Structures are given as structure tokens and as C-alpha cells.
Amino acid sequence: xxxxxxxxxxxxxxxxxxxxxxxxxxxxxxxxxxxxxxxxxxxxxxxxxxxxxxxxxxxxxxxxxxxxxxxxxxxxxxxxxxxxxxxxxxxxxxxxxxxxxxxxxxxxxxxxxxxxxxxxxx
Amino acid sequence: xxxxxxxxxxxxxxxxxxxxxxxxxxxxxxxxxxxxxxxxxxxxxxxxxxxxxxxxxxxxxxxxxxxxxxxxxxxxxxxxxxxxxxxxxxxxxxxxxxxxxxxxxxxxxxxxxxxxxxxxxxxxxxxxxxxxxxxxxxxxxxxxxxxxxxxxxxxxxxxxxxxxxxxxxxxxxxxxxxxxxxx
Numbered sequence: 001x002x003x004x005x006x007x008x009x010x011x012x013x014x015x016x017x018x019x020x021x022x023x024x025x026x027x028x029x030x031x032x033x034x035x036x037x038x039x040x041x042x043x044x045x046x047x048x049x050x051x052x053x054x055x056x057x058x059x060x061x062x063x064x065x066x067x068x069x070x071x072x073x074x075x076x077x078x079x080x081x082x083x084x085x086x087x088x089x090x091x092x093x094x095x096x097x098x099x100x101x102x103x104x105x106x107x108x109x110x111x112x113x114x115x116x117x118x119x120x121x122x
Numbered sequence: 123x124x125x126x127x128x129x130x131x132x133x134x135x136x137x138x139x140x141x142x143x144x145x146x147x148x149x150x151x152x153x154x155x156x157x158x159x160x161x162x163x164x165x166x167x168x169x170x171x172x173x174x175x176x177x178x179x180x181x182x183x184x185x186x187x188x189x190x191x192x193x194x195x196x197x198x199x200x201x202x203x204x205x206x207x208x209x210x211x212x213x214x215x216x217x218x219x220x221x222x223x224x225x226x227x228x229x230x231x232x233x234x235x236x237x238x239x240x241x242x243x244x245x246x247x248x249x250x251x252x253x254x255x256x257x258x259x260x261x262x263x264x265x266x267x268x269x270x271x272x273x274x275x276x277x278x279x280x281x282x283x284x285x286x287x288x289x290x291x292x293x294x295x296x297x298x299x300x301x302x303x304x305x
Contacts, residue, residue, distance in 0.1 A: 025208055025211055025212065026205075026208060026209065027124040027180075027192045027194065027209065027213075029190065054190060056180075056182075056190075056192055058148075058178075058180055058192075058194070059145075059148060059180070059182065059192075062148035062149060062180075063148070102211075102212040103123050103212060104123060104212055104213060104214045104215075104295065105299065107296065107299060109123070109188075109189065110214070110292055110295060110296050110299070111296070112185065112186070112188075112189060113123060113185055113189055113191065113214070113292050114289050114292040114293055114296070116185035116186060116189065117183075117185070117191075117285055117288050117289040117292065118285070118286075118289050120142075120183065120185075120285050122142065122281035122282050122285055
């Protein structure tokens with residue numbers, strides 16, 4: 001866990017980098033593909049463990065106490081190395097097989113969501 | 123999947139998210155450049171004074187193994203525009219929470235969602251006796267809400283009402299898809 005108010009700590013976490021080409025939806029779901037954490041930094045190993053169940057980068061950031069910008073950089077590396085996969089709403093190419101540009105256009109998913117909400121125990 | 127909850131300052135966004143989320147609403151921080159020039163620069167981490175930190179809170183509802191719904195209260199200020207765009211991508215739609223004591227804030231929130239092109243419904247969070255003072259028809263007229271946009275009351279503290287409001291928004295999106303298939 002790092003203190004987000006200390007820039008030096010963050011600087012270390014992301015290896016001094018300031019950006020990535022990964023354009024990440026904060027509410028896309030990220031999930032672990034490879035659970036072997038040897039050789040990873042502490043923060044990266046944490047991410048790989050937490051992403052055992054699908055989780056949004058925003059929630060990941062909140063749980064680790066790392067700002068979203070830094071989470072994005074860490075995730076970009078993990079994606080490149082095959083540890084993490086992103087199930088994103090804004091990746092039409094990946095979703096082309098199902099024929100929908102976005103899960104919000106998927107009628108079957110919408111219906112499941114609506115029924116699920118109605119039946120939600122409160 | 124995700125649903126956006128927006129509205130003026132202090133309208134009850136966090137309350138609404140908190141009353142139905144299975145996790146305590148979490149706050150995450152996104153580093154934004156003040157200029158916010160390019161899309162990718164929006165979330166760039168720069169350990170210098172050109173960044174400002176924004177916080178937005180969110181909750182989660184697991185529908186089944188396949189569907190996780192994230193609700194997020196979106197900050198509305200102009201300089202968070204890049205974050206807004208990203209939050210809107212692939213969202214089911216938005217709940218615009220309005221407070222009849224803050225018409226101006228409600229207008230601003232409606233305007234923002236309109237411009238984002240996101241399907242939305244308007245929910246009146248009745249503080250005090252505002253529900254008796256304002257009928258839904260009067261609210262629709264005074265906020266100039268389109269006849270096709272659902273408008274209902276939703277006490278943000280009541281999980282049952284929040285659940286109904288969320289389901290209504292999904293139904294609204296479904297109706298729009300039937301009328302005009304996207305893509």
C-alpha cells in the first residue's frame with residue numbers, strides 16, 4: 001500500500017513513467033489470465049491476485065490506494081506480459097464476434113440485467 | 123456494465139449509490155491535467171504541478187457470474203470532461219437525479235447528459251416535502267424534459283426505489299434499441 005499523497009512513492013510504483021498508450025475505461029473489467037506472480041513488483045502482484053475475480057480499474061485503484069493514472073500504467077504492463085486481460089466496453093474489434101459494439105447494445109444482456117435488478121434482494 | 127448517476131451538487135448521488143451497492147461506495151482518484159488537452163493525456167500521471175486530482179465514487183452490484191453492474195457518481199465540472207467521456211463509453215445510460223430546490227444544478231446536469239448522447243431518465247429525489255409541492259408534471263414542464271424521457275420519483279435513501287429506478291433505466295434503453303437499433 002502506498003500513500004497517494006507522496007509523489008515519490010507513485011513515481012517508484014510506475015517506474016518513473018508518466019503515461020501509456022493504453023486507453024482504459026475505468027469501468028472495464030480486468031481479470032487475471034496468468035496467476036504466477038514471481039518476478040512482479042509488489043503492486044503488480046497485488047493486482048494479479050485481486051483480479052482473480054473480474055474487477056474494474058477504478059475499484060482496483062480504490063482498493064490499492066493508487067490513482068487511476070498509475071493503475072492504468074501498471075495494467076498496461078500486465079496486459080503486455082499476458083498476466084491480465086481486459087474485457088472492455090469500448091473495444092469493438094474484440095466484441096465483433098458477438099455482433100455488438102458495446103454490452104449496452106446487447107439485448108439479451110440488457111434483459112438479464114433488468115430482471116436481475118428487479119429480483120435484487122434489498 | 124455500468125450506469126452513471128449524475129446531478130447537481132449535494133443532490134444525493136453518493137446516497138443513491140450507497141443504498142444499493144454491495145460494497146461501501148469507494149472513491150478513486152484520477153489524475154487529470156489542468157489543460158486536459160488530449161484524450162490520452164487526460165489520465166496521464168505526472169508528478170508535477172500541472173495535475174489536479176479528481177475523485178469520483180462508485181458502487182458495485184453483481185447480478186450473476188456474468189454481469190457486474192458498476193454505478194458511479196460522476197463529477198460534473200468542465201475540467202473533468204475527458205473523464206466524463208470515458209465513463210460514458212459503453213454505459214447503459216444515466217440517472218439524472220434532480221432536486222427541486224436546485225433547478226440550476228438540475229439544468230446543468232441534464233445539459234451534460236444530453237450532450238454526451240447517453241440514454242437517461244430523470245429521478246426526482248424529494249427532500250423534505252418537495253414531493254407534495256411539486257407534481258411530476260410540473261417538474262417535467264419546468265425542467266423542459268422531453269416527453270419520451272422517463273421521469274419518476276426516487277428517494278435516494280430507499281434501496282427499493284433505487285432498484286426500480288435502475289430497472290426503469292434499463293427498460294428505457296431497451297425501448298430505444300427497439301425503436302432505433304444502434305450500430
